[in-house]
Amino acid sequence: MKSLRHFFDKARPAFEPGGRLSAFGSVFDGMETFMLTPRTTSGPGAVHVHDANDSKRTMITVVLALMPCFFFGMYNTGYQHWLALGATEFPFGQLMLYGFLAVLPRVVVTYFVGLGIEFAFAQWRKEEIQEGFLVTGILIPMICPIETPLWMLAVATAFAVVFAKEVFGGTGYNIVNVALIARAFLFFAYPAQMSGDKVFVASGTALGYGEPVADGFTCATPLGQIASATGDALQLTGIGGYSISAWDAFVGLIPGSFGETSVLCILIGALILLFSGMANWRIMLSVCAGGLLMGWIANVFATPTYPASLLPAGEQLLYGGFAFAAVFMATDPVTAARTNTGKWIYGFLIGVIAVLIRVYNNGYPEGAMLAVLLMNVFSSLIDWCVVQANIRRRMRRLIAKTSES
Amino acid sequence: MFFNPFSKDNPVVVQILGICSVLAVTAKLEPAIVMGLSVIAVLAFSNVIISLLRNTIPTNIRIIVQLVVVAGLVVIVSQLLQAYAYDVSKQLSVFIGLIITNCILMGRLEAFAMGNRPWPSFLDGVGNGIGYTIILVVVGFFRELLGSGTLLGYQVVPQCLYDAGYVNNGLMILPPMALVVVACIIWVQRSANKDLQEK
Numbered sequence: 213m214k215s216l217r218h219f220f221d222k223a224r225p226a227f228e229p230g231g232r233l234s235a236f237g238s239v240f241d242g243m244e245t246f247m248l249t250p251r252t253t254s255g256p257g258a259v260h261v262h263d264a265n266d267s268k269r270t271m272i273t274v275v276l277a278l279m280p281c282f283f284f285g286m287y288n289t290g291y292q293h294w295l296a297l298g299a300t301e302f303p304f305g306q307l308m309l310y311g312f313l314a315v316l317p318r319v320v321v322t323y324f325v326g327l328g329i330e331f332a333f334a335q336w337r338k339e340e341i342q343e344g345f346l347v348t349g350i351l352i353p354m355i356c357p358i359e360t361p362l363w364m365l366a367v368a369t370a371f372a373v374v375f376a377k378e379v380f381g382g383t384g385y386n387i388v389n390v391a392l393i394a395r396a397f398l399f400f401a402y403p404a405q406m407s408g409d410k411v412f413v414a415s416g417t418a419l420g421y422g423e424p425v426a427d428g429f430t431c432a433t434p435l436g437q438i439a440s441a442t443g444d445a446l447q448l449t450g451i452g453g454y455s456i457s458a459w460d461a462f463v464g465l466i467p468g469s470f471g472e473t474s475v476l477c478i479l480i481g482a483l484i485l486l487f488s489g490m491a492n493w494r495i496m497l498s499v500c501a502g503g504l505l506m507g508w509i510a511n512v513f514a515t516p517t518y519p520a521s522l523l524p525a526g527e528q529l530l531y532g533g534f535a536f537a538a539v540f541m542a543t544d545p546v547t548a549a550r551t552n553t554g555k556w557i558y559g560f561l562i563g564v565i566a567v568l569i570r571v572y573n574n575g576y577p578e579g580a581m582l583a584v585l586l587m588n589v590f591s592s593l594i595d596w597c598v599v600q601a602n603i604r605r606r607m608r609r610l611i612a613k614t615s616e617s
Numbered sequence: 618m619f620f621n622p623f624s625k626d627n628p629v630v631v632q633i634l635g636i637c638s639v640l641a642v643t644a645k646l647e648p649a650i651v652m653g654l655s656v657i658a659v660l661a662f663s664n665v666i667i668s669l670l671r672n673t674i675p676t677n678i679r680i681i682v683q684l685v686v687v688a689g690l691v692v693i694v695s696q697l698l699q700a701y702a703y704d705v706s707k708q709l710s711v712f713i714g715l716i717i718t719n720c721i722l723m724g725r726l727e728a729f730a731m732g733n734r735p736w737p738s739f740l741d742g743v744g745n746g747i748g749y750t751i752i753l754v755v756v757g758f759f760r761e762l763l764g765s766g767t768l769l770g771y772q773v774v775p776q777c778l779y780d781a782g783y784v785n786n787g788l789m790i791l792p793p794m795a796l797v798v799v800a801c802i803i804w805v806q807r808s809a810n811k812d813l814q815e816k
Contacts, residue, residue, distance in 0.1 A: 361782055375797060379804075401788035 220244050238334040242341030267383070270490055271346040277484035278350055278540065280477035285470040286311030289358050292413040292467055295451040296425045313418035315470060318353035321362050325369045326352075333378045344383030344390075345373065351391035351540065354471025355533065355581075356398060357411040364402055368394040388588040389547050392581050399581070407436065407577070412467040413451065433468045434461065435532040435570065439577040441519035461530040472536035475529070482539040491543035494552060495559040499538035502563020503529050510571045520571040528567050537566065537580035542587075549591040551598040558594055562587045619740045622748035625810060629752040630803045634720040639756060640795040641712050646769050648708045649757030651698070653750025657743060659690045659716055660725060664742035666690075667730040674731075683726045684717065691716045721749055756798045764789030 226233045227240035290307030326345045334341040372394035377386045415425040448456040464474025485491035507525030514521040549558035562583045569579025628634045642652045695713045698706035730738040766774035
């Protein structure tokens with residue numbers, strides 16, 4: 213630690229105004245505050261400081277909460293790959309190694325592109341580097357299919373960081389969720405690569421490790437299968453033809469986007485977020501309530517025309533990205549509603565719309581992403597209405613009181 | 618007067634007029650060019666006609682007179698396109714007819730032709746038409762290149778890129794990307810012209 217301090221102290225003069233490398237001042241500042249505790253603290257005059265929690269710690273806690281999903285994603289990637297190979301034994305270490313090698317280039321690419329843009333913008337605007345991309349950078353690979361080509365991830369990340377975040381003013385000013393914009397960009401720009409029954413299971417070698425899978429296996433996600441199902445009963449099958457139960461979906465050993473298959477791990481993440489006070493329980497709860505209600509309504513009026521309506525309401529929450537969106541996407545404090553009443557409305561509508569899109573639009577097997585993005589746009593309007601309603605109520609109360617006396 | 622609308626006073630990216638047609642016709646370059654030429658023609662001649670009539674038009678029905686003149690010219694352009702460029706007029710479909718409602722036209726007629734002599738009005742019309750066309754062509758260029766890999770219908774992106782895994786960006790074909798491209802043009806333009814930046 214001391215040598216690190218010494219290193220930074222020695223390097224500082226070059227980065228200060230007038231120094232040789234003063235153009236990279238914000239990079240130096242970003243690196244120093246990332247490695248070491250800042251030397252300056254708020255003085256006694258700073259009355260608004262009410263918590264030791266800064267945005268770096270917030271970001272790191274969220275990343276920590278994502279870790280169970282991330283590790284499970286690695287395991288599941290390996291597991292699905294072994295299944296596709298037709299294996300009967302699943303050596304834990306090899307599965308993890310394969311999953312790790314499969315996801316590593318994706319994480320590296322998103323961080324490289326996203327942080328590169330953040331650094332460039334900070335330098336250009338002569339601001340400090342914001343740490344907002346720490347979470348976004350890990351979210352993007354987690355919500356994309358494992359077979360997404362790397363260049364597409366790079367393009368989508370660049371698009372999302374520039375057009376969803378930097379043009380609005382950087383971290384904390386974005387109107388919609390940056391990671392979801394990257395996902396939506398991929399979904400609309402490259403639909404053939406982002407859906408179907410090939411992309412959700414790693415079929416090649418991962419950085420030279422593992423064996424390529426022969427062509428001809430199908431591995432649609434459960435929601436993908438539901439959207440194209442016919443008949444009165446749903447038959448969900450995994451690779452090799454075994455049938456998928458609700459328990460499999462809960463544990464997460466099903467094909468799907470890298471980090472969002474396991475509801476169990478998402479729940480662990482949710483607990484971390486709630487206990488550390490990073491996410492709001494009202495939003496999580498109301499998203500689930502909305503999803504359950506809409507799932508129940510759809511199930512009551514179940515018809516084979518919309519196969520997803522045959523799914524029991526509870527299972528709507530287990531498949532696809534619903535749980536992940538409820539815990540990690542909808543609760544993003546920047547884009548969610550701020551008022552408590554607003555949070556209930558905001559979350560509830562996300563749940564309702566997610567299931568609505570899922571059930572009644574067979575072209576979109578999953579609606580959680582679009583639901584969160586839509587409500588992100590409306591969240592400030594919801595807040596405005598809540599605040600106005602409060603003002604009106606208090607005004608009436610005031611008038612009633614003054615007329616009494 | 619003639620060159621101002623190209624950049625500093627551009628009808629699309631500075632005055633933010635005629636955005637709807639920019640979204641609608643720029644998925645390919647060819648219809649964008651034809652649309653631009655049509656608007657230049659209609660704008661120039663309606664400016665001249667209104668400018669000639671400006672002293673005889675009663676103020677309280679001037680909008681109606683302007684609309685009649687524009688509508689007449691749009692019908693002529695539309696018929697000409699159907700006669701000589703049937704395929705393109707098919708692609709543009711309703712949007713040639715909708716030139717009538719293009720805000721640039723009413724804006725220029727009201728703001729310029731009603732108070733100026735025919736020759737300056739003609740220059741103003743052509744200038745604004747070209748300013749509009751420039752934006753249309755730039756947006757159409759990027760949308761067709763990135764969305765379809767072609768330009769004016771010819772394959773531009775080489776096959777070897779597709780073999781290497783490149784895929785056309787389907788989002789570029791959809792209207793939202795036209796807005797994003799226009800936004801980028803505005804961004805570049807404001808960075809270049811400091812006096813356009815709002816405080």
